[in-house]
Amino acid sequence: MSSRQMGPPTRDAFGERLAELGKSNDRIVVVDGDVADSTRTKEFFNQFPNRAWNVGIAESNLVGVGAGLAAAGKTPVIASFACFLLCNAYDQIRMGIAFPGLNAKLVGSHGGISPGEDGPSQMAVEDVALACALGGFTVIVPADSESTKALTKAMIEHDGPVYMRTGRPDAPAIYDTEPDVTLGRAITVREGKDLTIIANGLMVAEAMDAAEELAASGTEARVLDMHTVKPIDEDAISKAALETGRIVVAEEHFAHGALGAAVAMVAGRRGAVPMAFVNVGDSYSTSGQPDELFKDAGITTADIVAAAKSLL
Amino acid sequence: MSERSTQELQEIAKKIRKNILAATTEAGSGHPSSSLSGVEVATMLYFGGVLRHDPKRPEWPDRDRFILSKGHAAPLLYSVLAEAGYFSTDDLLTLRKFGSPLEGHPNMRRLPGVEASTGSLGQGLSIGIGHALAAKVDGKDYRVFVMQGDGETQEGQVWEAKMFAGNQQLDNLTLIIDRNRYQQTGKVVEIEDLDPLADKLTSFKWEVTEIDGHEMDQVSKAFDWARGVSGKPQAILASTKKGRGVSFLEKEGNYHGKPVPKEELEKAFKEIEAGLS
Numbered sequence: 001m002s003s004r005q006m007g008p009p010t011r012d013a014f015g016e017r018l019a020e021l022g023k024s025n026d027r028i029v030v031v032d033g034d035v036a037d038s039t040r041t042k043e044f045f046n047q048f049p050n051r052a053w054n055v056g057i058a059e060s061n062l063v064g065v066g067a068g069l070a071a072a073g074k075t076p077v078i079a080s081f082a083c084f085l086l087c088n089a090y091d092q093i094r095m096g097i098a099f100p101g102l103n104a105k106l107v108g109s110h111g112g113i114s115p116g117e118d119g120p121s122q123m124a125v126e127d128v129a130l131a132c133a134l135g136g137f138t139v140i141v142p143a144d145s146e147s148t149k150a151l152t153k154a155m156i157e158h159d160g161p162v163y164m165r166t167g168r169p170d171a172p173a174i175y176d177t178e179p180d181v182t183l184g185r186a187i188t189v190r191e192g193k194d195l196t197i198i199a200n201g202l203m204v205a206e207a208m209d210a211a212e213e214l215a216a217s218g219t220e221a222r223v224l225d226m227h228t229v230k231p232i233d234e235d236a237i238s239k240a241a242l243e244t245g246r247i248v249v250a251e252e253h254f255a256h257g258a259l260g261a262a263v264a265m266v267a268g269r270r271g272a273v274p275m276a277f278v279n280v281g282d283s284y285s286t287s288g289q290p291d292e293l294f295k296d297a298g299i300t301t302a303d304i305v306a307a308a309k310s311l312l
Numbered sequence: 313m314s315e316r317s318t319q320e321l322q323e324i325a326k327k328i329r330k331n332i333l334a335a336t337t338e339a340g341s342g343h344p345s346s347s348l349s350g351v352e353v354a355t356m357l358y359f360g361g362v363l364r365h366d367p368k369r370p371e372w373p374d375r376d377r378f379i380l381s382k383g384h385a386a387p388l389l390y391s392v393l394a395e396a397g398y399f400s401t402d403d404l405l406t407l408r409k410f411g412s413p414l415e416g417h418p419n420m421r422r423l424p425g426v427e428a429s430t431g432s433l434g435q436g437l438s439i440g441i442g443h444a445l446a447a448k449v450d451g452k453d454y455r456v457f458v459m460q461g462d463g464e465t466q467e468g469q470v471w472e473a474k475m476f477a478g479n480q481q482l483d484n485l486t487l488i489i490d491r492n493r494y495q496q497t498g499k500v501v502e503i504e505d506l507d508p509l510a511d512k513l514t515s516f517k518w519e520v521t522e523i524d525g526h527e528m529d530q531v532s533k534a535f536d537w538a539r540g541v542s543g544k545p546q547a548i549l550a551s552t553k554k555g556r557g558v559s560f561l562e563k564e565g566n567y568h569g570k571p572v573p574k575e576e577l578e579k580a581f582k583e584i585e586a587g588l589s
């Protein structure tokens with residue numbers, strides 16, 4: 001894992017900010033499926049018991065109930081583990097929320113392979129691709145706790161369906177204080193002219209470490225925190241292609257259909273831009289400590305450095 | 313039905329309990345309390361002569377199937393499989409460690425004896441139905457056993473499966489619901505009550521019996537009863553305690569998803585040995 005200073009998990013920051021927002025915005029309601037202690041909606045449950053429902057272990061019903069609350073004018077936050085939320089209730093998301101374009105917020109915890117010892121059945125390595133495939137959805141993958149707070153607020157303020165992925169373990173700090181965020185606008189967390197590393201989630205920290213290593217051998221890497229996968233920041237990608245000529249995309253997700261695909265679709269329009277992709281590939285992980293699993297999957301700082309060097 | 317006496321089975325159950333705790337404490341994570349509630353049922357299945365199986369031939373086509381639908385109780389499944397000889401009991405201490413096939417939740421592609429990859433709740437019964445249908449269509453006499461959590465029973469798929477199994481008259485299918493009365497965030501009755509559960513199942517064309525899931529003799533009788541039912545799937549509603557056998561787990565009620573601290577392990581072993589609860 002990254003050598004950077006650790007901050008709280010992104011799920012903690014989400015839960016904390018959600019409860020704060022609940023004070024000033026009484027349209028916010030929460031539905032959770034027997035995992036409020038894991039998703040961290042628990043604080044909202046404690047503070048606003050009349051605006052929060054635990055539907056039990058029943059994700060299809062969870063999403064359907066959330067869809068109804070949205071249609072009735074509420075701003076529902078629908079929470080479970082990312083894998084169960086997206087994979088178990090996909091058609092309910094499609095028909096209940098995406099198709100009518102309702103203002104519902106899906107928040108999936110335990111994103112990626114960093115849930116660690118719990119093993120592959122509890123990990124989400126398909127969630128971002130699934131969410132991106134839904135018509136009209138905005139898809140967010142925050143990098144650390146400070147940006148999660150800002151993105152949680154932006155998610156609630158945004159009018160329309162959103163999926164946000166949060167993570168289980170402590171997240172290395174990228175931002176000292178809450179950054180200004182705009183959905184669909186990448187944050188340049190490091191400037192560079194030789195290549196650009198585009199990352200989100202925990203991979204932003206790995207990308208920052210990789211950029212430092214590359215700098216030691218004279219390569220200046222730009223690092224973009226692409227917290228919004230959809231709509232993707234086309235300007236930032238175009239600029240990266242034009243100004244740095246090479247792009248590495250790093251994400252804690254399967255290879256297909258998520259950040260890598262979204263970036264490639266834009267970069268491809270620019271003509272030939274050499275690209276490399278660092279991700280979980282196409283096979284399920286296993287149980288172990290997150291750093292062991294990152295190494296096994298090939299998504300560490302060293303893997304990003306190697307990918308960058310392959311383009312130079 | 314069993315060649316082992318009740319007392320012998322109780323001794324095996326103690327061993328299983330201790331192995332569940334040893335493995336999860338060594339791993340530093342996992343679900344011991346959810347595993348402990350199902351010990352008598354799993355012990356009876358594997359050591360009481362209920363399940364027709366052969367640890368030397370985990371792929372034997374005529375074997376009975378046991379599917380642990382509540383996959384987070386993996387330490388229970390692993391402990392009985394190891395005790396039965398599918399792999400070494402030493403392997404239990406590799407639970408949840410990198411490189412070990414004893415993943416946090418059962419993975420059928422990595423460990424012999426695991427019939428289904430579970431861990432996303434609500435799916436095991438449907439898979440069990442698939443095995444039961446295959447037996448019927450192939451004219452085989454193997455039986456299928458599925459263990460489900462009571463919280464898990466809230467999943468919609470569970471009821472789709474129950475309706476289907478009832479209509480298919482799958483008498484080679486036995487469901488055990490581990491009614492330990494708790495789920496992750498609290499009491500089942502307060503979150504999403506299942507009752508009247510027996511009536512629901514009966515109306516779905518199942519035969520139902522309710523037992524104390526920690527009384528070895530009642531568990532044994534329930535499996536005998538299930539074998540005798542024809543034309544309908546059978547449900548055994550096993551009243552159990554989450555954390556059964558360890559007073560400080562039982563007392564907390566739920567103790568969900570937490571291992572016993574290293575310092576408490578000896579005390580827990582002693583209680584299990586003494587059979588206190």
Ligand SMILES: Cc1ncc(C[n+]2csc(CCOP(=O)(O)OP(=O)(O)O)c2C)c(N)n1
Nearest residue numbers: 034346431432433461462463464494495496
């Ligand atoms: C589809 C799905 N939703 C949520 C979870 C998270 N989860 C793991 S265990 C658990 C509680 C299970 O309760 P129960 O079925 O009663 O089993 P017990 O632990 O009480 O034996 C939950 C909600 C999951 N594993 N799968």
Ligand SMILES: [Mg+2]
Nearest residue numbers: 462463494495
């Ligand atoms: Mg239970």
